[in-house]
Amino acid sequence: MPRFEHRRHQAPRTLSQPRELVLACAPMRSGVNLSRIARAAGCCGVTRIVCTGRAKLDPKIARDAAENIVLESHRTLPPALRMLRHEGYTLVGLEQTTNSSDLHSFVFDHMTALVVGNERQGLTDDALAELDAVVEIPVWGLPYSYNVATATVMAMYEYCRQFPDG
Amino acid sequence: MPRFEHRRHQAPRTLSQPRELVLACAPMRSGVNLSRIARAAGCCGVTRIVCTGRAKLDPKIARDAAENIVLESHRTLPPALRMLRHEGYTLVGLEQTTNSSDLHSFVFDHMTALVVGNERQGLTDDALAELDAVVEIPVWGLPYSYNVATATVMAMYEYCRQFPDG
Numbered sequence: 457m458p459r460f461e462h463r464r465h466q467a468p469r470t471l472s473q474p475r476e477l478v479l480a481c482a483p484m485r486s487g488v489n490l491s492r493i494a495r496a497a498g499c500c501g502v503t504r505i506v507c508t509g510r511a512k513l514d515p516k517i518a519r520d521a522a523e524n525i526v527l528e529s530h531r532t533l534p535p536a537l538r539m540l541r542h543e544g545y546t547l548v549g550l551e552q553t554t555n556s557s558d559l560h561s562f563v564f565d566h567m568t569a570l571v572v573g574n575e576r577q578g579l580t581d582d583a584l585a586e587l588d589a590v591v592e593i594p595v596w597g598l599p600y601s602y603n604v605a606t607a608t609v610m611a612m613y614e615y616c617r618q619f620p621d622g
Numbered sequence: 623m624p625r626f627e628h629r630r631h632q633a634p635r636t637l638s639q640p641r642e643l644v645l646a647c648a649p650m651r652s653g654v655n656l657s658r659i660a661r662a663a664g665c666c667g668v669t670r671i672v673c674t675g676r677a678k679l680d681p682k683i684a685r686d687a688a689e690n691i692v693l694e695s696h697r698t699l700p701p702a703l704r705m706l707r708h709e710g711y712t713l714v715g716l717e718q719t720t721n722s723s724d725l726h727s728f729v730f731d732h733m734t735a736l737v738v739g740n741e742r743q744g745l746t747d748d749a750l751a752e753l754d755a756v757v758e759i760p761v762w763g764l765p766y767s768y769n770v771a772t773a774t775v776m777a778m779y780e781y782c783r784q785f786p787d788g
Contacts, residue, residue, distance in 0.1 A: 458747065458750065458751060459721055460719040460720060460751075460753060460756045461720045461747075461750070462717070462718070462744065462750075463719050463720055464767070465766065465767075466718060468763060468766055469761065469762050470762075471762055475762070492769065492772065495765060495769060495772070496768060496769070496772045498763050498764045498765055499761045499762065499763055499764075499765065499767065499768050500762060500763065502763075503763075517769075518765075519764070519765035520765045521763075521765055523764050524763050524764050549626065551626070551628070552629050552632060553626040553627055553629050554625075554626060554629055555625055556629075560783050578628065578630065581624065581628075584624065584626040584627070585624060585626075587626060590626045593779075594635050594782065594786060595634045595635065596634050596635050596636075596637055596641070596665065596666060596782075596788075597666065597668075597669075597687075597690050598664045598665075598686045599661060599665065599684075599685035599686045599687055600631065600665065601630070602661075602665050603658065603661060603662070603683075606658065606661070606662045606771075609772050609776060610775060610776070610779040613759075613780070614779070614783075616760065616762075617726050617780075620726060620760060622762075
């Protein structure tokens, strides 16, 4: 009998409590990136994405992630971040900045809003000013910058690794 | 002075030795996924991707990742995997199978070939038969499956977390 046999479409893991990870996204240039983020977020058990700008999911990319995710639309990021802080979330930006922490060693708070910037500009200064922490992901080679959805996926993975049961 | 100020396009980290992580990819349906994988691999310091089928990078997506990555073309995956084993690599598939290990707790060998399946079929039985181990990534919600590039990114992140200096 083969040692490794396909076991696709098995039942997902169960969380002992709902995920308290929220994503907060700057206006994106590309619905593709937002949709990739949404699909990964759905798989990670995330149920809330705070969007800004014209946020629209492509169901061919996001699949049915949107079924369990509430996509909140806000006009701009800073007031949405203040709202999230008021709700008790620690605001953690994903960016290359001064005083940033290495994602490899960063200890996430359970209630975390992961704040993701635009593909080109990253997080603007007025969004950075609202943050409690910034994490960055080590880069060792060309092209010296992760795609925004790739970086978000890595950060979500790290959060879920720290809180596998929710 | 603001606490967090942009520090984009800083110098990358240096590895104390070349990355001994190689990617080995089944024929992909989409050059987009392969190109996303290549961009992330480049940033992670990976220098070699073993491709099968008609593998072509889209430079708009992969950026200049290809400058430091050798893209090897092979016709099919199993002989390429045997070649990699012969070179000393541990063959680790990314798939949902019986006897798979949780990526969160998997301890990578330094010389690892991460073996990635096709978007639809995943890894075929003849590829699975060559593997030393299979890792899978926990899924907690819809759509119950990560995109292939997303899953590859998570596994590369985990490898780099374990070997930050190469």
